[in-house]
Amino acid sequence: MIDTSVEIAGVTLPNPVLPASGTYEVDEVHAGFFSPSELGAVINKTIFMNPRPGNPPPRIWETPCGMLNAIGIPSEGLERFLADQLPRLRSLGPPVILSIAGNSLQEWQDLAAAVDRTGSVDMVELDLSCPNLEEGFIWAADEAALSRVVASVVKVTRLPVISKLSPNVRDISEMAVVAERAGTAAVSMVNSYQGMAIDIGTRKPILGNITGGLTGPAIRPLAIHGVFTTFKKITVPIIGMGGIATWQDAVEFLLAGATAVAVGTQNFVNPLTMKEVIEGIAGYVEEAGFSSVRDIIGLAQE
Amino acid sequence: MGRHPVYRSATVLEAKEEGRDYLDLLLREPEISQTTRPGQFLMIRAWPGVDPMLPRPFDIMQADPREQTLRLFVKVEGRGTALLKSLKPGTEVKITGPLGRPIEDFSCPSMAFLVRGAGAAAVVHLAEEARARGIGVYTILSASAASRIVCRKYLEPVSTELLIATDDGSEGYEGLASDLLDDLLRRKTVDRVYTCGSRRFARHVQRLDREGRIKGFVFLEGLMACGMGDCHGCAVQKNGQGGYFLVCRDGPHFPIAEVVL
Numbered sequence: 001m002i003d004t005s006v007e008i009a010g011v012t013l014p015n016p017v018l019p020a021s022g023t024y025e026v027d028e029v030h031a032g033f034f035s036p037s038e039l040g041a042v043i044n045k046t047i048f049m050n051p052r053p054g055n056p057p058p059r060i061w062e063t064p065c066g067m068l069n070a071i072g073i074p075s076e077g078l079e080r081f082l083a084d085q086l087p088r089l090r091s092l093g094p095p096v097i098l099s100i101a102g103n104s105l106q107e108w109q110d111l112a113a114a115v116d117r118t119g120s121v122d123m124v125e126l127d128l129s130c131p132n133l134e135e136g137f138i139w140a141a142d143e144a145a146l147s148r149v150v151a152s153v154v155k156v157t158r159l160p161v162i163s164k165l166s167p168n169v170r171d172i173s174e175m176a177v178v179a180e181r182a183g184t185a186a187v188s189m190v191n192s193y194q195g196m197a198i199d200i201g202t203r204k205p206i207l208g209n210i211t212g213g214l215t216g217p218a219i220r221p222l223a224i225h226g227v228f229t230t231f232k233k234i235t236v237p238i239i240g241m242g243g244i245a246t247w248q249d250a251v252e253f254l255l256a257g258a259t260a261v262a263v264g265t266q267n268f269v270n271p272l273t274m275k276e277v278i279e280g281i282a283g284y285v286e287e288a289g290f291s292s293v294r295d296i297i298g299l300a301q302e
Numbered sequence: 303m304g305r306h307p308v309y310r311s312a313t314v315l316e317a318k319e320e321g322r323d324y325l326d327l328l329l330r331e332p333e334i335s336q337t338t339r340p341g342q343f344l345m346i347r348a349w350p351g352v353d354p355m356l357p358r359p360f361d362i363m364q365a366d367p368r369e370q371t372l373r374l375f376v377k378v379e380g381r382g383t384a385l386l387k388s389l390k391p392g393t394e395v396k397i398t399g400p401l402g403r404p405i406e407d408f409s410c411p412s413m414a415f416l417v418r419g420a421g422a423a424a425v426v427h428l429a430e431e432a433r434a435r436g437i438g439v440y441t442i443l444s445a446s447a448a449s450r451i452v453c454r455k456y457l458e459p460v461s462t463e464l465l466i467a468t469d470d471g472s473e474g475y476e477g478l479a480s481d482l483l484d485d486l487l488r489r490k491t492v493d494r495v496y497t498c499g500s501r502r503f504a505r506h507v508q509r510l511d512r513e514g515r516i517k518g519f520v521f522l523e524g525l526m527a528c529g530m531g532d533c534h535g536c537a538v539q540k541n542g543q544g545g546y547f548l549v550c551r552d553g554p555h556f557p558i559a560e561v562v563l
Contacts (some may be wrong), residue, residue, distance in 0.1 A: 022532075022534075023532055023533070024410075024421075024532055025531055027369055027531070029306070029307060029530050029531055029551070030307075030530065031306045032307055032308045033306075033307075033308070033309060042479045045534075053544060053545040054534060054537060054546060055537075055547060056537075056539075057524065057525070057535075057536075057537045057538070057546075058535075059524050059525070059534065059535045059536075059537055060525050060526070060527055060533060061525070062355055062356050062527075064353055065353045065355060065357075066352075066355055067355055067527060069527075069533070069535065071533070071534045071535070074534060074545075074546065075539075104465070130556060152545075156330060156446030206340060213519035214353070216355050217352040219354070245352055265355070265527070267528070267532060268356060268357075268527035268528035268533050269347065269355065269356060269357060269527075269528075270309060270396070271307075271309050271311050271398060271530070
């Protein structure tokens with residue numbers, strides 16, 4: 001048996017596969033697919049301080065080898081999330097990553113402090129990069145804003161902080177360096193690429209939010225490039241994501257330098273994907289004659 | 303066997319073209335055919351690779367637990383449905399289901415269905431169940447022309463009365479099927495109306511509901527990637543209270559007073 005565990009900021013993940021935030025609920029509807037206790041980590045759909053309804057429909061649109069979404073992160077707000085959802089996430093077994101997003105520096109700090117106080121969370125992920133919010137601001141696309149949020153959150157929590165980075169920048173690896181300097185313990189990359197679609201009949205944008213985020217296999221080569229170029233520049237671990245549809249895709253991210261991988265859009269297509277990816281990575285590592293998944297991280301760099 | 307949705311391979315038994323752009327698809331799958339209830343749907347994907355990316359949602363029109371079959375009715379209108387149309391018997395497809403809320407309340411003496419076009423498929427399973435429980439089934443089928451009337455052969459045997467309205471008068475009543483509903487409500491004691499396939503009819507049923515004449519329900523569609531509450535794509539606006547329902551998780555059928563049409 002090979003060792004499938006990996007470590008992110010002192011937290012041991014039993015395997016390197018987790019859902020991308022907001023793409024897989026661990027609720028009753030999903031009980032017939034596979035046990036979430038088999039995941040490397042569990043994560044919530046990004047939580048805001050206050051309840052939000054999300055964007056008006058249409059919210060999604062299929063594109064070649066992918067999809068656009070402009071969901072707008074509907075959320076029940078922090079208080080209800082902590083009461084209703086967190087205990088269930090905690091009870092599943094794997095490490096719990098809590099994805100949060102603030103609308104101001106103060107809110108980022110208040111959210112992180114509140115999450116820390118629960119004592120039920122292993123890591124906190126800062127969703128600095130959703131491109132679909134009506135506020136229209138991508139924190140992770142602005143060096144100063146990114147730096148300020150990460151630094152101020154790190155001050156108010158002992159939990160390891162993961163910064164989820166946006167690919168909608170000139171050079172994502174430089175943004176990873178900014179996040180590391182500000183004290184992030186890991187980076188997640190990449191969030192979705194800004195995109196849009198236009199209905200040639202009505203001559204209007206299709207999405208209710210006008211613009212959306214592109215995900216799915218269409219973006220995978222871009223995401224791999226992001227991980228590969230970032231790996232050389234930072235010392236903190238990378239959680240790689242962007243269009244993973246198969247275990248082979250996930251292996252590609254590990255070889256590029258990701259310590260763990262997240263599956264997003266493909267969960268919509270095949271709800272067993274993450275289980276298949278976990279098994280496929282282990283099989284690949286064993287077949288290649290390594291004893292641990294850790295042995296293949298960044299191999300493509302050499 | 304639980305009622306949780308599962309992800310399974312299914313075998314195509316029949317893919318019959320109906321008229322110009324409809325498809326009657328019969329699948330064999332032993333598990334979902336046992337567990338699905340009226341009002342539920344499934345996601346189907348019948349092609350390899352990642353393009354098109356997403357599975358497609360369809361109402362489960364009929365389920366036969368003994369034969370282990372599921373019947374879907376498909377309106378061919380895009381790339382995914384065109385691929386479904388080219389399916390040959392024996393092909394393996396992937397399905398996830400049963401999805402959505404089952405309809406479990408049959409405490410009424412009769413139900414009426416006001417459906418247009420392929421919207422008829424949404425109520426077939428429900429009509430069958432109602433009939434089996436001894437509930438009166440009044441079906442009103444609407445289409446632009448006689449050649450566009452679908453699912454009649456499934457609804458006729460389970461309907462106490464079946465009425466037809468066409469826009470061009472090529473069959474049945476020439477005009478709005480909602481007129482037939484109004485007339486039915488004058489003649490019969492009907493306390494529940496389900497509608498699907500026409501926003502205009504849905505608004506009519508919503509008005510009747512608001513006036514307290516019937517309890518109305520509507521089957522809705524939405525662009526959805528997953529069908530199980532993950533993608534939050536299929537939002538439909540809540541009436542009055544703000545915020546959104548998800549068609550997949552909270553529907554696909556809704557008390558008609560609760561949604562903005």
